[in-house]
Amino acid sequence: MVVILSGRYIILLVMIVIVPILLAWLQVLVLGIHSASVPVAGITIGAPNGAPRGFPVWIRWTHFANLLFIFLLIRSGLSIVMDHPRLYWNNGCTPGTEWLRLTPLEVPKDRIWTANDDARYISPLIALPGYRHTIGMSRSWHFITDYGFIFVGIIYVGMLFASGQWPRLVPTSWAIVPYAWETFVHYVTFHFPAEPNGFYAYNALQQLAYFAVVFIMAPLSILTGIAMSPAVDNAFPWYPRIFSGRQGARSIHFMLLCGYVAFVIMHVSLVFLTGAQRNFNHIVMGTDDTRPLGLIIGCIGLALVVGSWIAAHVVAWRSPRAIQRFHEMLILPLERIMRASTRLNPRERYTRKDISPYFWANGKMPDSDEWKRLAAEDFHGYRLRVSGRVENPVDLSLDELRALPRDEHVSLHHCIQGWSGIAQWGGISMVRVIGLVKPLPGASVVEFISFGEGTFGGAYYDTQRVEDLVKPECLLAYEMNGMPLPRVHGAPVRLRVENQLGFKMVKWIREIRFVETEKALGDGQGGAKEDEEYFDLLPYI
Ligand SMILES: Nc1nc2c(c(=O)[nH]1)N[C@H]1C(S)=C(S)[C@@H](COP(=O)(O)O)O[C@H]1N2
Ligand SMILES: [Mo]
Secondary structure, eight states, rough: OOOOOOOOHHHHHHHHHHHHHHHHHHHHHHHHOOOOOOBBBBHHHHHHTTOOOOOOOHHHHHHHHHHHHHHHHHHHHHHHHHSOOOOOTTTTTTTOOSSSEESOOOSSSSOOOOOOHHEEEOTTSSSOOOOESHHHHHHHHHHHHHHHHHHHHHHHHHHHTTTTTTGGGGOOTTTHHHHHHHHHHHHHHHOOOOOOOOOTOBBBBHHHHHHHHIIIIIIHHHHHTTTTTTTHHHHHHHHHHHTTTHHHHHHHHHHHHHHHHHHHHHHHHHHHHHTTTHHHHIIIIIIOOOOOOHHHHHHHHHHHHHHHHHHHHHHHHHOHHHHHHHHHHHHEEEEEEHHHGGGGGOOOOOOGGGGOOOOOOOOOOOOHHHHHHHHTTTTTOOEEEEEEEEESSSEHHHHHHHHSSEEEEEEEEEEESSSSEEEEEEEEEEHHHHHHHOOOHHHHEEEEEEEEEOOTEEEEEEEHHHHHTTTTTTEEEEEEETTEGGGGGGGSSSEEEETTGGGSOOOEEEEEESOOGGSSSSTSSSSSHHHHOOOSSSSTT
């Protein structure tokens, strides 16, 4: 895997890592090492009467469950990030402005280079499910695991406070900072100190690290995760701005992933370096002794965790549809709420000056003769047919479409792969189209059929619920940034649904049909991407 970090960030990373280490060495050379033991975090984890509390059963089980989930999250997260292996701080994802690139490729300027072309391979040994462009399945795993991770997190933090164990993790005095520094100096200058017995108390640096993971990193992962949701971002455009935009949120989300990996490496190393047998008994058995049992059962637990990666991998490849369904079942309640809530309606808050200088393109350009012929004559012969279960089917030329009332908005586009971009879209609202054709009772789903092909051939199509189409800012767009819709972006007409992910917005629309259900179309999953690539049906997140 190639990692290319932009110059500024190399300097920053070096400063963050090297400077403290140098300072620690300097301190030891000038002042010597203070003591053979590191300061404990100022508290002892005893009950008020001084009796030790140790590791009750809920700590031990949540610790294990967390271990299971965090690895599945990291592994599926790596598959997700490789589908658009570039990280930015700007919403437009302009090539060349990445601060981190996980691909050796520069975006070619002399030909069309889609986001799908840009996806990279990652080994299934480190990612779930790995390989190239497996984002449908990796997202399903990521979101399924999210439920577990958040559930365990709530139990853990709740119990931490309910049981009075919280002083284990939460620093109560600023003295923790110099103490933690002192501990850091010991470690990086290889003066392995005498450690407090972790059954009763942690050293200051250890406490700060645990505190940071539980109370800073985990909540920040959840918050930045939410900031990548199209429904949330287009309903509350102030929210992603907290993280300097959707790409800022994505960058921070990835840094946190790296943070967990770094934490796991250090945590596990220290568990082994400071007395594996005793430490394993603490967290596995809840006893403070040096019998081998904890280590043995602990290793079985670790084997189960590794087994979960293999199992998740096998299920992803053998029964992807089952995972897709399970994911769908879990998010169904959320989907209902998001669909019904008018508070989540998209609300344009962007202005023309926010328009991104660059906008990635996606999908295969149509290469049917029909589309090429139409394109060659600037779509003069194009007719958009809207039919199916409607009272009044229509057949409109581009000029007729343009003669209808025009709507426009500036919005943030969210591709499932991770990139985004702000553009202005002009066209006719779907509400007006619906008013024109008058759907018959029972026509609750609308199919958009493209001139273009899906990833594995066959016409690209996708479906929408009528409830979503009547929401604000849902357009049949024939203009982008004040110009006729460019060919790569879907000429002559494409769909815009601002509370959803990009793959729902069919480009190069040939035909629109009102139907009763998506079940009778294609493989019945609601669209080409859902059928073939197991994309999720909750496009709001
Ligand atoms: N016909 C068709 N429409 C499509 C696609 C496609 O492959 N074929 N890709 C979708 C995806 S994944 C995205 S992100 C958007 C991209 O729109 P853009 O090329 O204007 O950025 O189009 C959507 N519409
Ligand atoms: Mo996309």
